[in-house]
Amino acid sequence: MTFYNCLLRLYPSSFRHEYGDEMRALFARRLRQTSGVGHLALWLGTIAEIAGNAAVVHADILRQDVFYTGRMLRRSPGFALTAVLIVALGIGATTAAFSVTDFVLLRPLPFPEPDRLVTVLERTPGYDHMELSGPNYRDWKAAAKSFESIGIYHGEQLTVLGAGEPRRWTGASVSSDLLPTLGVSPIVGRGFTEADDREGAPGTILLSYRLWQTEFGGDPTAIGRPLSAQADFDTAVFTVIGVMPREFRFPNAKVEFWITNRFGARQYAEEERTDNWLNGVGRLKRGVTLSQVRAEMDLIAAQLEKAYPVANKGTGAAIDPLSDDVSERSRLLLVALSGASACVLLIACANLANLLLARALARRRELAVRTAIGAGRERLVRQLMTENLLLAFVGGALGIGIAIVAVPLLAQLVPPNLPIAAAPSVDTRVLLFAVALTVITGLSFGMAPVLRAGRSPDLDGLRDGARAGDGRKERLRSILVVSEIVASIVLLVSAGLLIRALLTVRAIDPGFNAEGVLTVRTDLPMPEYKTVVRREAYYASVLDGVRALPGVTSAAFVSFLPISSFRGGIWPVSVKGDAEAATDVRTANNSAAIRYVTPGFFRAMITPLKRGRDIEPGDTRDRPFVAVVSESFVKRYFPDQDPLGRHFTFAYADREIVGVAGDVRFRGLERKSEPQVYLSSQQVADGAITFYAPKALAVRTTGDPARFAPAVREIIRKADPKLAITEVQTLSEMIALETSSRTVQVRVLAGFAAIAFILAAVGIHGLLSFAVSQRTQEIGVRLALGAQSSDILVMVLTRAIVLTLAGIVPGVFLAYAAGRSMEALLAGVRAADPMTLASAVGLAAVMTIAGALAPTLRALRVDPISALRSE
Amino acid sequence: MIDRKEIDALLPLPAATFHILMALTDQDRHGYAIIQDVALRTGGELKLSAGTLYRSIQRMLEQGLLAETRERPDPDEDDERRRYYRITPLGTAVARAEARRLSDLVRMARACGLAPRTT
Numbered sequence: 001m002t003f004y005n006c007l008l009r010l011y012p013s014s015f016r017h018e019y020g021d022e023m024r025a026l027f028a029r030r031l032r033q034t035s036g037v038g039h040l041a042l043w044l045g046t047i048a049e050i051a052g053n054a055a056v057v058h059a060d061i062l063r064q065d066v067f068y069t070g071r072m073l074r075r076s077p078g079f080a081l082t083a084v085l086i087v088a089l090g091i092g093a094t095t096a097a098f099s100v101t102d103f104v105l106l107r108p109l110p111f112p113e114p115d116r117l118v119t120v121l122e123r124t125p126g127y128d129h130m131e132l133s134g135p136n137y138r139d140w141k142a143a144a145k146s147f148e149s150i151g152i153y154h155g156e157q158l159t160v161l162g163a164g165e166p167r168r169w170t171g172a173s174v175s176s177d178l179l180p181t182l183g184v185s186p187i188v189g190r191g192f193t194e195a196d197d198r199e200g201a202p203g204t205i206l207l208s209y210r211l212w213q214t215e216f217g218g219d220p221t222a223i224g225r226p227l228s229a230q231a232d233f234d235t236a237v238f239t240v241i242g243v244m245p246r247e248f249r250f251p252n253a254k255v256e257f258w259i260t261n262r263f264g265a266r267q268y269a270e271e272e273r274t275d276n277w278l279n280g281v282g283r284l285k286r287g288v289t290l291s292q293v294r295a296e297m298d299l300i301a302a303q304l305e306k307a308y309p310v311a312n313k314g315t316g317a318a319i320d321p322l323s324d325d326v327s328e329r330s331r332l333l334l335v336a337l338s339g340a341s342a343c344v345l346l347i348a349c350a351n352l353a354n355l356l357l358a359r360a361l362a363r364r365r366e367l368a369v370r371t372a373i374g375a376g377r378e379r380l381v382r383q384l385m386t387e388n389l390l391l392a393f394v395g396g397a398l399g400i401g402i403a404i405v406a407v408p409l410l411a412q413l414v415p416p417n418l419p420i421a422a423a424p425s426v427d428t429r430v431l432l433f434a435v436a437l438t439v440i441t442g443l444s445f446g447m448a449p450v451l452r453a454g455r456s457p458d459l460d461g462l463r464d465g466a467r468a469g470d471g472r473k474e475r476l477r478s479i480l481v482v483s484e485i486v487a488s489i490v491l492l493v494s495a496g497l498l499i500r501a502l503l504t505v506r507a508i509d510p511g512f513n514a515e516g517v518l519t520v521r522t523d524l525p526m527p528e529y530k531t532v533v534r535r536e537a538y539y540a541s542v543l544d545g546v547r548a549l550p551g552v553t554s555a556a557f558v559s560f561l562p563i564s565s566f567r568g569g570i571w572p573v574s575v576k577g578d579a580e581a582a583t584d585v586r587t588a589n590n591s592a593a594i595r596y597v598t599p600g601f602f603r604a605m606i607t608p609l610k611r612g613r614d615i616e617p618g619d620t621r622d623r624p625f626v627a628v629v630s631e632s633f634v635k636r637y638f639p640d641q642d643p644l645g646r647h648f649t650f651a652y653a654d655r656e657i658v659g660v661a662g663d664v665r666f667r668g669l670e671r672k673s674e675p676q677v678y679l680s681s682q683q684v685a686d687g688a689i690t691f692y693a694p695k696a697l698a699v700r701t702t703g704d705p706a707r708f709a710p711a712v713r714e715i716i717r718k719a720d721p722k723l724a725i726t727e728v729q730t731l732s733e734m735i736a737l738e739t740s741s742r743t744v745q746v747r748v749l750a751g752f753a754a755i756a757f758i759l760a761a762v763g764i765h766g767l768l769s770f771a772v773s774q775r776t777q778e779i780g781v782r783l784a785l786g787a788q789s790s791d792i793l794v795m796v797l798t799r800a801i802v803l804t805l806a807g808i809v810p811g812v813f814l815a816y817a818a819g820r821s822m823e824a825l826l827a828g829v830r831a832a833d834p835m836t837l838a839s840a841v842g843l844a845a846v847m848t849i850a851g852a853l854a855p856t857l858r859a860l861r862v863d864p865i866s867a868l869r870s871e
Numbered sequence: 872m873i874d875r876k877e878i879d880a881l882l883p884l885p886a887a888t889f890h891i892l893m894a895l896t897d898q899d900r901h902g903y904a905i906i907q908d909v910a911l912r913t914g915g916e917l918k919l920s921a922g923t924l925y926r927s928i929q930r931m932l933e934q935g936l937l938a939e940t941r942e943r944p945d946p947d948e949d950d951e952r953r954r955y956y957r958i959t960p961l962g963t964a965v966a967r968a969e970a971r972r973l974s975d976l977v978r979m980a981r982a983c984g985l986a987p988r989t990t
Contacts, residue, residue, distance in 0.1 A: 019925040022902050022953065026921040029903070046920070053922035060930060 001028065007047065010054035012061055013378045061379075065386035072387070076359075080391070082762075083355055087395025087441060089755050090348025092402025095426070095434040097341035099403065100410045101334045102433070103424035109323050110247055110420065112183035113283075117322040118293065120150055120280030125314040126591075131276040134267040136304065140280075140317065143300045146293040150282040151178030153251060156259060158229040158238075159523050159724040168523065168724040169211070169229075171257035172250070179206075179258070181283045182250060188212075189223040189242025192260050196241075199264025203238035206258040209246035230525040251279065253422040273311040274572075281322060294319050329824060330415040333745055336822045337413065340494060340752045343487040345437070347759045350480040350487075353445040354763055356388065357477055358770055388446025389439070396438030400431065412744040477767055478803060484763045485807025485844060486814060488756035492843055493815030494822070495753040496836035498746045501827040505739055510562065511664030513606035514731035518705035519561055520697045520712055521727040524690075531686045532621060535693055538719055539598050539681065542697065545715035549708060551701050556601040557681065557694035559594070562666045563734050565727065569594050569692060570674055574649045575637050592633055592675045593666055594651055596684065596694050602628075602661055604698045612644050612659030619680035626680060628659035633675035650677055651689060669738055670827055698731070705730045745825075757847055760807075764851030768800060772855045779859055780867025789860050796859050800852035808844050812837060873964045881934060884969045887919060887927045892936065892966040895958040899940050902928070902954070928956065936962035 004027055008016050027046065034042050073080040108114045120140070124130045132140075132152065141150050156173040159166050176197035185191050186206060196204045205227060207216070216222035227238045238259060249255055261267075284293055297317035305312045360367075367380060404426045411423035424430075529535050539557050546555045560566045570591045599615050602608075610631060619626050627650065634643045634657075643657045655677070667673040681694050697716075701708050709728050716725055736743075772779075779792055819831030829836075884892075894900060894908040906919045931937045940957040958966070980986040 015925075015929060018929070023921040023925060026903055026906070026924075046922075049920045049922045053920075053926045057926050057929065060933075064933075 007050045010050055011057055014376045015057050065383050066390060069387045069390050079359060083352060083391045084395040084398060086348045086351050087392055088398035088402055090345040091396045091399025091434055091437055093344040093752060094341040094437060095399060095403035095430060096406040096410060097337045098433050099407050099424045099426055099430040100413055101338050104326060104414055105331060105334055114323060116284045118282050118284060118319050119322055119325060120282045121318040122276060123316040123318045129318050132278040132280050133273050133276050135273045137278055137280060138268050139304055140300055144296060146284055146288045146296050147282040148285050149177050149181045150280055151175045151181040152278045152280050153178050154278050160227060160229045166722055166724040168726045169256045170254050172255055173259050173261050175261050181281055184248050186242030187245050188220060191242060197260040197262055199262055201262055203236045204241045204260060205238035206242045206244055207240060208244055208256045211256045212243045250419040252417050273308060325418060326415060332822055332824055333413060337748060340491055340749050343491050344752050344755055347484045347487045347756050349441055349445045350484045351759050351763050354477050354480045354766055356446055389442040392438050392442025396434060400434050412741050481763045481767045481803055482807045484760040485804060486811040488760040489808060489811025489840055489844055490815045490818055491753040491756045492840040493836055494818050495749040496839055497819050497826055497829055497833060498749055500829045500833055500836055502742050502746050504827045504829055505669050505742060508669045510669060511607055511662050514735045516701050516705050517731035518699045518701060518708050519729060519731055520725060522695055522716060522723040522725055524693055524695055526690055532682055536682060541719040542715055546699055546712055549711055551703055553700045553702060554600050554604040555699045556604045557598045558601050558696050559596045559692040559694050561696045561698060562664050563668055563738050567667045571651055592677045594692055595676060595678050596681045596692050597678050598681050598694055604700045607664055608662040610660045610662060614659060615678060615680045620682045625653045625655050625683045626658040627655040628661050628678040629657055630661055630663045630676040632663050634660055636675055761847045761851040764848060765854060768852050768855035772796060772859045776862055776867050779862045780864040783864040792859050793856060796856045797852060800848050804844055804848040808841055873961055878965050878968050881965050882969060882972060887923055888931060889969055891927055892958060892962055895956060899955045899957045935959055936965055
């Protein structure tokens with residue numbers, strides 16, 4: 001019978017209490033009537049029967065409770081709406097933040113056994129992570145035993161010729177073992193073989209799923225079709241051999257195709273050992289740890305340094321998990337976002353708990369009556385839990401809706417360089433998180449009133465005119481409100497610091513004036529544009545046409561515009577007489593950014609020429625090679641000297657400094673840029689350094705630069721209809737894009753802070769209103785005894801001020817700590833920024849006044865006579 | 872007067888509920904007696920389990936089809952722990968309505984030749 005008693009525990013205790021005895025008696029009788037096999041059958045049948053029936057009884061009670069709750073909530077729609085909205089805001093903010101954080105930081109990369117994948121890069125003097133050079137890659141790969149395989153890739157663009165305007169595709173050139181290393185194969189067609197990756201092999205191309213859909217309509221017969229396309233160095237025909245899976249995005253979300261490297265002796269030649277341009281990905285053998293592979297690679301790198309003491313001086317291997325390929329800033333940014341959303345949730349929960357406590361007090365009578373007429377404690381607790389969970393679930397559902405709307409707005413926070421989709425979506429994983437959060441919210445913050453109801457039969461509630469609430473409960477509510485103020489101060493300060501940081505970054509002088517400049521990029525297909533003469537003819541044709549447009553004040557070509565898609569291009573510098581010039585050892589301090597320009601570049605960008613002259617049309621190949629250098633270049637290489645007329649060796653030639661320009665932040669507003677060297681577009685050998693041949697056009701206009709785009713396109717089309725025109729945008733847009741993740745982040749945090757602010761004000765309002773309503777009689781007595789309105793005012797406001805101060809003091813400390821931890825995001829703004837802290841404290845004061853206003857007025861309007869009469 | 876809508880809302884009745892109502896039509900009974908009566912009526916075909924019985928009784932009490940009664944028909948042989956149940960007027964009306972519904976169904980089945988005709 002003990003087991004039967006245990007089975008009865010499956011029923012709600014009210015049911016057990018009611019029918020348990022009779023059920024036990026009936027079962028005992030049945031047991032007596034059977035024996036042997038019948039016994040067993042009876043037990044098995046009983047177990048199944050009780051499990052089923054208990055579930056039905058539970059469902060019956062749940063149905064009743066939900067029905068009852070629905071009726072109760074319909075009767076107090078204000079409460080229901082407030083509670084649901086509070087939960088929705090908390091769950092919505094947290095779910096949205098989680099979906100982005102999870103997407104970028106938590107979930108494993110979309111490759112089989114992703115924890116065995118590592119990035120394989122070099123460590124060179126001055127750079128923790130530097131791309132691989134061809135020869136080092138080959139030697140590493142041959143020597144390393146820790147890897148199952150290593151593959152390499154580099155970014156590649158193709159201009160696809162065919163019907164209509166030429167199109168520019170962005171993709172990657174890969175070694176044939178890259179895709180097998182990642183563990184991914186095409187869904188249609190075949191992958192690359194070693195034969196596809198040999199020098200001189202016929203061109204083959206794999207399409208991304210998206211490109212297959214948009215360009216080929218998802219047609220399976222696209223496989224085998226030839227594509228005529230120009231890469232940067234050659235024109236070729238590529239045969240489509242396959243389509244990659246829809247979710248495969250490597251190395252980043254922008255990738256549209258993959259072709260093979262087809263490296264030959266040239267890419268592995270000894271002089272290439274310092275030309276770093278390849279990215280490596282390795283798959284570790286099973287059981288090999290990160291420290292083991294690092295130790296092995298250190299050894300190999302040391303051997304290579306011994307073999308090539310000049311080229312490989314100070315060159316090591318940088319092996320890191322592929323999943324760590326998120327920049328420290330992005331990581332911090334997402335952690336800050338999660339922290340902020342947790343603050344919002346905390347405030348929402350505190351508010352909800354407060355609301356439920358107040359409601360539980362207001363319902364004391366109802367609960368007492370129900371206890372008095374025989375409702376068991378378990379039934380009351382169950383009823384209250386149902387009520388809390390119902391509110392939480394409605395709020396949670398609404399919160400998920402908020403998250404679905406908000407997540408695309410947060411997409412800017414996803415770093416663009418990762419092998420994942422460009423924007424997260426609310427999927428099952430995120431939904432499960434939201435549901436778990438909802439249940440936890442409902443259970444934990446509905447608990448306080450539930451525990452109260454479960455504790456003691458509260459017959460005081462039946463007394464007429466009973467005062468709800470005692471000191472203990474008010475203290476709990478005060479603590480909740482104070483914690484709301486603390487969290488909202490932290491959010492206000494964090495948002496304030498980020499706003500200050502955004503303003504600081506926006507105020508950074510990029511070294512040029514971005515207003516009114518239209519930029520356009522064209523490829524210059526080789527070998528057609530191999531010669532300087534051919535390129536100069538093209539530049540002249542375009543520049544003449546563009547400069548003739550009314551409203552255009554100047555125009556020029558440059559290799560790459562600052563803060564554009566390519567920001568590198570670092571070449572070693574040697575100054576004559578410098579000891580290093582003889583050995584050409586790489587160090588952190590002997591490099592500069594290379595840019596070829598046409599005359600007028602500085603005028604078009606409004607980059608100040610501090611000394612000397614601009615590159616001129618007369619700086620041709622038969623004249624002495626000249627250079628305009630940046631101020632930081634002078635500071636580094638010719639400190640305290642007159643740089644004009646000085647010589648240095650750069651990009652295979654001796655250069656004479658003819659001018660000094662202001663520094664430009666090529667690498668981005670918030671990054672340190674190397675010194676810059678500007679060379680004449682004409683002073684280069686035919687076919688040499690074509691990667692840096694000027695291809696970006698900057699057009700300075702009066703008025704809206706975007707207006708000139710069609711005319712400029714037309715002029716380029718007339719100059720050469722085969723050129724693909726890309727990156728048509730204004731310089732201001734490029735700058736705005738640079739700060740867009742910051743802007744989004746500021747908006748999100750400011751949004752969170754605003755929600756927190758409102759919720760905390762609501763919390764203060766609720767608590768003070770309640771306190772005033774509790775003390776109406778006391779206030780009436782005081783007034784009757786001759787107290788002035790000002791006394792009452794002081795009484796209520798003192799409470800408000802004490803609450804706010806109790807929140808502000810720890811809030812400011814925590815905010816400072818939060819600010820310190822995200823200092824890397826603050827662009828030099830200090831965590832203890834006095835203006836931000838003062839503003840946050842000021843806002844908290846406003847919040848207190850706003851929250852306290854209505855209750856104070858109500859206290860002042862108390863009529864002593866009616867207050868006393870009701871006593 | 873019992874509201875027609877209130878009766879219709881409860882139809883069709885679960886089999887167990889209908890049997891319990893039938894068992895209580897002629898006299899008040901306790902749980903075990905209901906089980907016995909149902910078994911007798913169905914020739915041993917339907918043996919209500921304790922779980923099903925009390926789950927049904929609880930719901931029927933809530934629906935107002937039954938009431939617990941304090942009168943004990945035969946106090947001498949009675950066990951104090953036993954609860955007796957009595958059918959309410961609503962219970963009777965619902966049982967009648969269910970019977971009518973079932974006989975209508977049977978009539979229709981007969982018309983289609985799905986059930987034997989009575990002579």
